[in-house]
Amino acid sequence: MSVIGWRQWAVDGAGRLRPAWTPWSPFPAGLLLWRPDGLTKAFCLRGARDDLGGQMSQSPLTPHPRMPGEDCVCGLYAWLSAHELAAAATPRWTSRPIVVGAARLGGRIVVSERGYRAQLGYPVAVVDPNGVVSTAYPVARYRTWDALVAEWDQPVK
Numbered sequence: 371m372s373v374i375g376w377r378q379w380a381v382d383g384a385g386r387l388r389p390a391w392t393p394w395s396p397f398p399a400g401l402l403l404w405r406p407d408g409l410t411k412a413f414c415l416r417g418a419r420d421d422l423g424g425q426m427s428q429s430p431l432t433p434h435p436r437m438p439g440e441d442c443v444c445g446l447y448a449w450l451s452a453h454e455l456a457a458a459a460t461p462r463w464t465s466r467p468i469v470v471g472a473a474r475l476g477g478r479i480v481v482s483e484r485g486y487r488a489q490l491g492y493p494v495a496v497v498d499p500n501g502v503v504s505t506a507y508p509v510a511r512y513r514t515w516d517a518l519v520a521e522w523d524q525p526v527k
C-alpha cells in the first residue's frame with residue numbers, strides 16, 4: 371500500500387524536515403528526522419519515553435512487531451487530504467520555520483478518522499518559497515500552496 375499523505379514539518383537549522391507537533395527533545399537527534407534519503411521509518415515514542423525514563427540499560431528499544439501499533443500512537447503521521455491539512459492549526463511550540471506539503475507513505479498504514487499513521491514515509495513535495503528546506507531532499511518545491519495542491523491532491527475515492 372502506498373498513499374499520499376499531507377502534513378506540516380518544522381525545519382531545523384540544517385534545513386532538515388522534522389515533526390511539527392512533537393518537540394524534538396528529549397529524543398536522540400536522528401530519531402524524529404524525515405530523512406533526505408527516503409528511508410524514514412516509524413518509531414514508537416512510547417517505547418522511547420519509557421527507555422529515557424531510566425530503564426534504558428534494562429530495556430533496549432523494542433518497537434512493536436508490526437509498526438505502527440493499532441492501539442498505540444506511533445507511526446509517521448499525515449492528514450488524509452490537502453483540505454484537512456489546510457484546515458489544521460499551525461504549531462506554536464517552535465520558532466523554526468514550518469513548511470507544508472505531501473509525503474508518500476508506505477509499508478504498514480493505519481488509517482484513522484483524522485489521518486494516516488504509516489510505517490514508512492518520504493517527503494515528495496513542499497511549499498518552500500523561501501528556500502528553507504535542504505537541497506538534499508529530492509522533493510518538488512512550490513512557491514504557493516495552490517500550485518502544490520494542483521499537482522499532488524488526489525480525488526478522495
Ligand SMILES: [Zn+2]
Binds near residue numbers: 414415438439442444
Ligand atoms: Zn507504538
